[in-house]
Amino acid sequence: MAMSMKRSMVRRVAVRVGVSSMGEICGRAVNILLPFIVITIHGANTLTDSFFLAMACAFFVQGTLANVCITALVPEFIRSDVKRNLVKFLRLAIVAGVIASLISAVLIYRPLSMVASVVSSFSIALIAISGLIAAPATAALNAQHRYAMPGLTWGLRMFPVLTYMVIWPHIPLLHWLLAGIALADYLRMVILLWLAREWLAFKEEYEPLCFPQAAQYLIIAAAIAGVIPLVMRWIASTGHAGTVSLFEAAERIYSIVASLATIGVGNVTLVYLARINGTKEESSGWRMIVRSAIVWSLLWLFIGVLLWVLFPLISQWIHLPPETSTSVVRNCVLLFVLGMPGFILTGIISRRLITLGLSRALIFITAVGVVFSIVGGIFLFPIFDIVGIAAILSLNQYLIALLMFHKLTQHLSHAHSYTG
Secondary structure, eight states: HHHHHHHHHHHHHHHHHHHHHHHHHHHHHHHHHHHHHHHHHHHHHHHHHHHHHHHHHHIIIIIIIIIHHHHHHHHHHOOOOEEEOOHHHHHHHHHHHHHHHHHHHHOOOOOHHHHHHHHHHHHHHHHHHHHHHHHHHHHHHTTTTOOHHHGGGGGGGHHHHHHHHHHOOOSSOHHHHHHHHHHHHHHHHHHHHHHHTTTSSSSSSSEEOOOHHHHHHHHHHHHTTHHHHHHHHHHTTSTTTTTHHHHHHHHHHHHHHHHHHHHHHHHHHHHHHHTTTTTTTHHHHHHHHHHHHHHHHHHHHHHHHHHHHHHHHGGSSOOOSSSHHHHHHHHHHHHHTTEEEHHHHHHHHHHHHHHTTOOHHHHHHHHHHHHHHHHHHHHHHHHHHHHHHHHHHHHHHHHHHHHHHHHHHHHHHHHHHHHH
């Protein structure tokens, strides 16, 4: 009977991981294709570098902060399905969007026309705000094991990107591409809020959406960690024109494998860790998750190395500047891939720390990772170009994983001593 129940649980987990992964990958395929489409149309130059720097500023809010909000809120929606009021959260999202827009204006020092500047700034703000407001809706849906739509709705970005491809402008109109992406993200936010209307509303009569103290530590840690991609792109921008674009291309190729390996697993793992926390199955469940994560990470490491081996064939379908650039992108992809086991284990261990109420420790751990990455990037970039940045980011994954594992074992040994 126990064996049958275990098999049934594994089947449910596998199906949910599959649904979550497919939803995310199908939806985010356009994000992976975006740099190659832009480079194919306009090449890798200062203008495309500016576009990707602007997108990185929006992603800091829309990706880094929004993802950590989802992680922080899933356990809250599992504990209680009371309807929440989003008015206060909306105000915070607007502030975050405006800040992201201002930072992008500072980083993109290239002079633009008045129309391009206004459209770009407004678009960055809207992308950031929409991504952050969609986070509580995604958390509410994930808590109910409804994983598909948050991922699939990213596919709305395909419409502006394909439109830009059809137009194929000889004079770059990347600010209008940003505007199209912003409108797609706004529509995604509207759809997800409608799907989560049972749990969320913009009405003062409901209980305000609040983050527990532990979640606030998590958000601070994510904000610190989110500095890394921004600073690394800024370091790359001090090199020759097009360096940021090539770094973006390498990271997006790697993200194909990384997304398949982690997105669905991360969503489902968090829900299960929250549900088994404090139960009889907690220890055995955690051991099963760790063993599975190690096997999973080695499998995807093999797939990533295979991608590097086949890169000469794959690069024929991707328009990149001359052969030297293709070689640099390929080497960056390999170094990113070598850090994948650390990346996967970091995602699993961090979720365990969160469900154990140890998110405060993540602030120190991520701060160490940021300092290590920035100092390493500054020293290695002048010698090895963006390959040096990729190497330091890969090493950083293992450093963070080791620090998290040390904190977890320290906590568990204290808990054992106390119970004993």
